[in-house]
Amino acid sequence: MIYVxxxxxxxDDMTIRALKILxxxxxxxxxxxxxxxxxxxxxxKQVIARxxxxxLERVELAISxxxxxxxxxxxxxxxxxxxxxxxxxxxxLGKYEDVKVEVVPGVTAATYTAALLGAPLHDFAVISLSDIxxxxxxxxxxxxxxxxxxxxxxxxxxxxxxxTIPLQEAYQILMDIRKAETPVGTVKTGENGPEVNVTTLEQxxxxxxxxxxxxxVGNTFTYLQDGKMVTPRGYHIPHPIxxxxxxxxxxxxxxxxxxxANLSCEYYPCHQHPQNCTFCYCPFxxxxxxxxxxxxxxxxxVWSCEGCRWIHQDQTVQCIQGKLDQLLHNIDDLENxxxxxLKLRRECVFFTK
Amino acid sequence: MIYVxxxxxxxDDMTIRALKILxxxxxxxxxxxxxxxxxxxxxxKQVIARxxxxxLERVELAISxxxxxxxxxxxxxxxxxxxxxxxxxxxxLGKYEDVKVEVVPGVTAATYTAALLGAPLHDFAVISLSDIxxxxxxxxxxxxxxxxxxxxxxxxxxxxxxxTIPLQEAYQILMDIRKAETPVGTVKTGENGPEVNVTTLEQxxxxxxxxxxxxxVGNTFTYLQDGKMVTPRGYHIPHPIxxxxxxxxxxxxxxxxxxxANLSCEYYPCHQHPQNCTFCYCPFxxxxxxxxxxxxxxxxxVWSCEGCRWIHQDQTVQCIQGKLDQLLHNIDDLENxxxxxLKLRRECVFFTK
Numbered sequence: 001m002i003y004v005x006x007x008x009x010x011x012d013d014m015t016i017r018a019l020k021i022l023x024x025x026x027x028x029x030x031x032x033x034x035x036x037x038x039x040x041x042x043x044x045k046q047v048i049a050r051x052x053x054x055x056l057e058r059v060e061l062a063i064s065x066x067x068x069x070x071x072x073x074x075x076x077x078x079x080x081x082x083x084x085x086x087x088x089x090x091x092x093l094g095k096y097e098d099v100k101v102e103v104v105p106g107v108t109a110a111t112y113t114a115a116l117l118g119a120p121l122h123d124f125a126v127i128s129l130s131d132i133x134x135x136x137x138x139x140x141x142x143x144x145x146x147x148x149x150x151x152x153x154x155x156x157x158x159x160x161x162x163x164t165i166p167l168q169e170a171y172q173i174l175m176d177i178r179k180a181e182t183p184v185g186t187v188k189t190g191e192n193g194p195e196v197n198v199t200t201l202e203q204x205x206x207x208x209x210x211x212x213x214x215x216x217v218g219n220t221f222t223y224l225q226d227g228k229m230v231t232p233r234g235y236h237i238p239h240p241i242x243x244x245x246x247x248x249x250x251x252x253x254x255x256x257x258x259x260x261a262n263l264s265c266e267y268y269p270c271h272q273h274p275q276n277c278t279f280c281y282c283p284f285x286x287x288x289x290x291x292x293x294x295x296x297x298x299x300x301x302v303w304s305c306e307g308c309r310w311i312h313q314d315q316t317v318q319c320i321q322g323k324l325d326q327l328l329h330n331i332d333d334l335e336n337x338x339x340x341x342l343k344l345r346r347e348c349v350f351f352t353k
Numbered sequence: 354m355i356y357v358x359x360x361x362x363x364x365d366d367m368t369i370r371a372l373k374i375l376x377x378x379x380x381x382x383x384x385x386x387x388x389x390x391x392x393x394x395x396x397x398k399q400v401i402a403r404x405x406x407x408x409l410e411r412v413e414l415a416i417s418x419x420x421x422x423x424x425x426x427x428x429x430x431x432x433x434x435x436x437x438x439x440x441x442x443x444x445x446l447g448k449y450e451d452v453k454v455e456v457v458p459g460v461t462a463a464t465y466t467a468a469l470l471g472a473p474l475h476d477f478a479v480i481s482l483s484d485i486x487x488x489x490x491x492x493x494x495x496x497x498x499x500x501x502x503x504x505x506x507x508x509x510x511x512x513x514x515x516x517t518i519p520l521q522e523a524y525q526i527l528m529d530i531r532k533a534e535t536p537v538g539t540v541k542t543g544e545n546g547p548e549v550n551v552t553t554l555e556q557x558x559x560x561x562x563x564x565x566x567x568x569x570v571g572n573t574f575t576y577l578q579d580g581k582m583v584t585p586r587g588y589h590i591p592h593p594i595x596x597x598x599x600x601x602x603x604x605x606x607x608x609x610x611x612x613x614a615n616l617s618c619e620y621y622p623c624h625q626h627p628q629n630c631t632f633c634y635c636p637f638x639x640x641x642x643x644x645x646x647x648x649x650x651x652x653x654x655v656w657s658c659e660g661c662r663w664i665h666q667d668q669t670v671q672c673i674q675g676k677l678d679q680l681l682h683n684i685d686d687l688e689n690x691x692x693x694x695l696k697l698r699r700e701c702v703f704f705t706k
Contacts, residue, residue, distance in 0.1 A: 006464075012370040015361065015460060019369065056588055079464040083586070086472035090583040091641060092590075094649040103468035107368060107458045111359075111432040115456035119439035123495050125478045125504060133587040135696040138703065142476050142502045149498030150491075151478060230443040233436070234486040235409055237445075288444060296447040343488040350491065 002062050002072045002099060004080040004089055006106020009189060011037055013107045021104055022073055027065045029058050030075030030085075038075070046070075055088045062089065066099055079108035083128050083156055109187075110154040113214040116196050117185035118228025120216055124152035129159065129166040136166060143170045147177040150350060152222070152231060155215040159206070167206055174201055174217060179353065183218040183229050198229055220353045221346075223290040230290070234346055236338045237288040237303075245281040246331050253330065260314075275312035282311045283324060283334060284345045292349060310349070319348035355415050355425045355452060357433040357442055359459020362542060364390055366460045374457060375426055380418045382411050383428030383438075391428070399423075408441045415442065419452055432461035436481050436509055462540075463507040466567040469549045470538035471581030473569055477505035482512065482519040489519060496523045500530040503703060505575070505584060508568040512559070520559055527554055527570060532706065536571040536582045551582055573706045574699075576643040583643070587699055589691045590641040590656075598634040599684050606683065613667075628665040635664045636677060636687060637698045645702060663702070672701035 003021045008014045022028065022041045032049040035042065046065075050058045062074045076084030086103045093099055114121045125146035131139060146153050153174075159167045174182075180202035188195040189212045197208075201217065209215065222231045251257055262268055262277035269275050286303030287294060293308035310316055323344055327337050334341070356374045361367045375381065375394045385402040388395065399418075403411045415427045429437030439456045446452055467474045478499035484492060499506050506527075512520045527535075533555035541548040542565045550561075554570065562568065575584045604610055615621055615630035622628050639656030640647060646661035663669055676697055680690050687694070 008368065012373075013368045013458060015366045015368055016372065017365040020365075056590065079460070079468075081464055081467040081472055081474045083475075086468070087475070087584060087586045088588055090472040090578065090581060091585045091588060094578050094641075094643065095651060095654055097651050103472065105366060105460045105464040105468040107432070107460055108464055111434055111458040111461055114434040115432075115439070115458040119434055119443040119456065121434045122436075122440070123478070123480045125476070125499070125502075127476045127504075131696075132692065133696065133699075135700040137700055138503075142504060145498040145502030146478070146504070149478075149495045149502075151480075151495060151499070225443065225447050228443060231440060232444045233440045235441055235444060237409065288447075290447065298448060298450050301448055339485065343484075343486065346486075347488040347490055 002066045002074055002089065002101045003104055004084070004086045004101065005073045005075050005104045006079040006081075006084065006108075007034060007038060007075055007077060008106040009078055009109060009112040010194075013112065014038075015104070015106060018104050018106060022075075024071060025073035026070040027062075027072045028075060029062050029065075029072065031058075031077075034075050034077050055085065056092065058085065059089050059092045063092065063096055063099055067096075076106070078112075079106045081105065082108045082110075082126065083130075109156060109214045110216075113154065113185065113187040113216050116187050116194055117198060117216060118225070118230050120183070120185060120218055120222055120229035120231050121152055122219065122221070122231045122233065123149075124154060125149075126154050126156065127170075128156045129170060130157040131163065131166050136169065139166050140169055140173060143173050144177070147174055150219045152219050153217040155217070157211065158213055158215050159209045160211055164206075167209060171204070171206060178217070178219075183222045183224050185216045185218075185229050186213050187216075188213045198224065198227060220350055221289070221291040225290060232289040232291065234289065234342050236342060237286055238338075239286055239303075239335070241331060241334050242281070242285075245285065245334070248281045249283070249328070249331055249334060253328065271309055271312055275309070276314050276317045277312065278317045279311050279320065282308075283320070283328065284311075284341055287342065287345060289345075310352070313352060315352045316348055319351050320344065323347075355419045355427055355442065355454045356457055357427045357429065357437070357439045357454065358457045359429050359432040359434075359437065359461075360387060360391060361459040362431055362462060362465040363547075366465065367391075368457070368459060371457050371459060375428075377424060378426035379423040380415075381426045381428060382415050382418075384411075384430075387428050387430050390430075408438065409445065411438065412442050412445045416445065416449055416452055420449075429459070431465075432459045434458065435461045435463075435479065436483075462509060462567045463569075466507065466538065466540040466569050469540050469547055470551060470569060471578070471583050473536070473538060473571055473575055473582035473584050474505055475572065475574070475584045475586060476502075477507060478502075479507050479509065480523075481509045482523060483510040484516065484519050489522065492519050493522055493526060496526050497530070500527055503572045505572050506570040508570070510564065511566055511568050512562045513564055517559075520562060524557070524559060531570070531572075536575045536577050538569045538571075538582050539566050540569075541566045551577065551580060573703055574642070574644040578643060585642040585644065587642065587695050589695060590639055591691075592639050592656075592688070594684060594687050595634070595638075598638065598687070601634045602636070602681070602684055602687065606681065624662055624665055628662070629667050629670045630665065631670045632664050632673065635661075636673070636681065637664075637694055640695065640698060642698075663705070666705060668705045669701055672704050673697065676700075 292310040645663035
């Protein structure tokens, strides 16, 4: 029996199942660096270390010991199915009969990295930048499509000492498609614990990236909050409708709203000139989502739109108009249909980014 | 202090860190169903259960207990950063000062599912099909781009009792872009353990998919092997060059190769008529990759191309020609440059799929 065991990104993040299997195994096979992390668990067992590039040899050894009736643990860092030993093993397994395999999942770098950065994940892509077995055209295509899709992107194996081109190419694609200020986080693993860094796409230093780094690139919605990366899911924060907003939307629904810049308003421009006042009061208030510039005023527990210009852009107004009228039939809909309204906001944030 | 704890997909797949934190917590907050899974760990603690849809309430409770000096474990199934409690917590956290948070990653459904299906992952996308907080246009865009990128796709929250449209829409997009015979795996979690099913895109029954199902859609390279889904990474299997292949490529390199169908060959058509004989001997042999139809003959440990027509298609020959000449300067390059050759094969498999 072969157990392909994911030992996670570090010792404490190993699963209970992985721990039990390692304790129970006769033979433990893996890359030397990973075996060092679990040395106390493998005392008295046959331990076989093989270097990078010797993956096929590790697999053949595992199969051969298993066929002799041994319980074999074939060790991978993180999760064994994410650029780990599971795929190599299954590829070779086609040669043999009656080898039983159990893949033991582990915490993979994408979610380990995300946890250290805050809460940056929503829909996401995991892409390896290693071009040792993958053509660069494939890496570029995947990066481009993932960027266009507005997926969060987590890059594994981003850069080696002599393998620097794929990261440069991927970076260029991201700079073409995503905003320069898109939040980017990196986590480097090392013997002294993880090294966490939060920056922007523009400021990311490719030279500081190495083999042990995982890079997480935010999407249109990702923002920074007290040093953490957050991609909001868009929960509805219940909130009473402000009387002034209520007055404004009474008029809007009666077809008496303003369109474009309201130059006769005594507060114009309350944000900046020119500004579109069609939605003088934001129909999404409070969105509770800092991706467009709003934020909580902590002392007052009030959602402030002072830093948000989004609702006053012509493009935004164009995207919202028409669609809003399908959701908003009376004032209470501002709160009762808030989930649908927040989805409309999300759609328009993407198209006006 | 708030720990956002991922308890993994099932009890044994919880990490050691998560276990320790749960044992050490004063207050444990979560969805009732998840709390049941860890009941033995929470005896004597304050346990607060809240239903689906009450995520904001769970977060506010966690913050309020934490501010009163308690160690709070806010529980998520799988990984808390993948459609879990981490994002909701951080979104609300902007309202408060001095709340300390640690996100404790867990095994997420994508890798748990992959482990049960075999080794189906390579570069992949994780996409939620829940349209409760996300516009359907966003779900469709992400699915389309991920399909075009040839990413493996893992769908979370694919279908609810009344939420059936997003899966139908995603399925239609996949059927438009991917081959009907693309392998698809589903894993349903339940109290009696996981229910694993491997099928094809065409054969997938949408009616059998529910809230507890994770769907994993293979890419161009994914194949079935003894009931398991495998996406090969493309390892180079060392192999001596066959004397007949050597003779063939001697002529090829001397500019004396055949082009197109070799009707004068006594074995023509060795596969099927019409066939392109330009690469009579496959320059990638043995690719060890069943995605084009080859397979190991287990009794003889020989790689058989009998089921593979790929190298004899005009399109394939067009893709390979020219590029091959840059890699192949003498016979030994067939083995010495095998890694580069396998990358060329990978590129052309994608373009001729």
